[in-house]
Amino acid sequence: MISTVLRRSVLGASRRTQTLSASLTSINAALLHHLTPSPSAATVSDLKSGAALPQTTNPYGVKARDFHFQSRPSEFRASMASSAGFAAQDYAPSYDGGDSEESVGSSGDGGDGLAISDLGISPEIVKALSGRGIDKLFPIQKAVLEPAMQGRDMIGRARTGTGKTLAFGIPVIDKIIKFNAKHGRGKNPLCLVLAPTRELARQVEKEFRESAPSLDTICLYGGTPIGQQMRELNYGVDVAVGTPGRIIDLMKRGALNLSEVQFIVLDEADQMLQVGFAEDVEVILQKLPEKRQSMMFSATMPSWIRSLTKKYLNNPLTIDLVGDSDQKLADGITMYSISADSYGKASIIGPLVEAHGKGGKCIVFTQTKRDADRLSYGLAKTFKCEALHGDISQSQRERTLAGFRDGNFNILVATDVAARGLDVPNVDLVIHYELPNNTETFVHRTGRTGRAGKKGNAILIHGPEQSRAVKMIEREVGSKFTELPSIPVERGSGSMFEGIGGRSGGSYGGGMRDRSSSYGGRSGGYGGGGGSGRYGGDRSEGSGNRYSGGSDRSSGYGGFGSGGSNRSSGGYGGFGSDRSSQSSGRSSFGGFGLKDPNSSY
């Protein structure tokens, strides 16, 4: 038993990046707790009476999590919480009601940020944020803080890169820290954050971890061994961030108990519901206590999401710093467009990067995994470049992203798996290799640049016959493109892709000319590339295209991605399998899917 205790201690110590001395303190406390029947071990009657549990103190002055022994009921916090209160209300002046139409509009945008040190939030958070150069609240953070502290359910919308993660993160973290200090720390998570992609889940979890080092956070996502996640859950966590599939898998295995969750956040909420996670999200929500605070955040909130939120949220406050008529992109992003035919467009990427990339980082978004592979292979002959998409193993995806962040290479060629939420500093240029699926995708892809007040460029490559679609994007995002002069392409330039056929597997035939013709009516093939199971990782690739203007319109987007990806036609391959490649297959919606939550992607 002692060795078990030690094993758990070591696991906990490494995971929580505590200092050695703090770990030893915890180990000592755990050993003491275990070897001394009383008074260090809480009895059931202690718990019922709400008597304080023995606690140790970590370097942040926050009570450390006690180890979980068989002898202790794992729901001990539930018993305590029932007598002790609810974090969402503990610090809230009572909210006086209000109707569901209540909203905070774009008037909340702008103005000086509030100094974080003046807000009365935990010193640990202030210190951690300050260490990262974050001393003042951004507008969305300022707008969200008070209602979030009051325990309001909410829908938050603000442009890309404006700090939505900390907008929900700061109040949730603060409440958990204070709740733990008051009531002791338990085993089951108090906060659950759902994200549509693994990369985003990791990033959000990192943001929580770095903002509150004393809390135990965990990231739950597919493509990685589940055993380690189960062990960490068994040790106890405060905040769990993850993709719905792996979360459901862990629930089914009895490793994840959501009965004490007090805060649920859907990050990139529209994407989560739009790509078909609604069902999974509902399964998860049904396992949560009714008494909870629910929040949804995204830079884009299509109108259909309102009706869905009625089901999930209780009298939500809408905080919308974008507004209907405003431009949808972050300030500081300049949009360019350039015409290129399908034969030549691969060859203009290099010149575009050189002319507009300012020598910094660049992300090129392609519609398909195959194009991402082929383009990155071609570009790698001249540039430092790598591909990122859902058919790449999770460990490689993580290495690639880390390498990109660290500046080991400066061009990332990615599918929409990288479109949502990813925060990589100093991406100066985003190139849309072809027209994206819909306005939301355009906004999110473009939003990988111009983050946190920085400047950035975005270039949309379009076919000579797609000017109507380009105008439609302009209208919907509220910004104009500056059309760049065409770049002459030598006829032999398609050869940059020679010799790479079959690199990503599959049966797509034909030469480069055909492959790069993204709007050519692919009626299948790409859709079924990866996901074998219903539950698993993220869903972010594939699908039809909304902008099929001009002559492309006749080319049959409806079938794009139909191969093997239709949820109704199979793929219920059990829990835990990887659904990271795509999730389209709703061919009947043909890509113009924003009107229906189930349509696009």
Ligand SMILES: Nc1ncnc2c1ncn2[C@@H]1O[C@H](COP(=O)(O)OP(=O)(O)OP(=O)(O)O)[C@@H](O)[C@H]1O
């Ligand atoms: N108050 C602040 N001061 C300075 N930097 C901040 C502040 N808040 C957030 N940031 C930084 O701004 C960047 C963008 O934040 P974040 O990723 O939360 O944006 P977002 O609104 O969620 O974007 P997206 O819509 O693309 O998901 C991050 O690097 C974050 O650390």
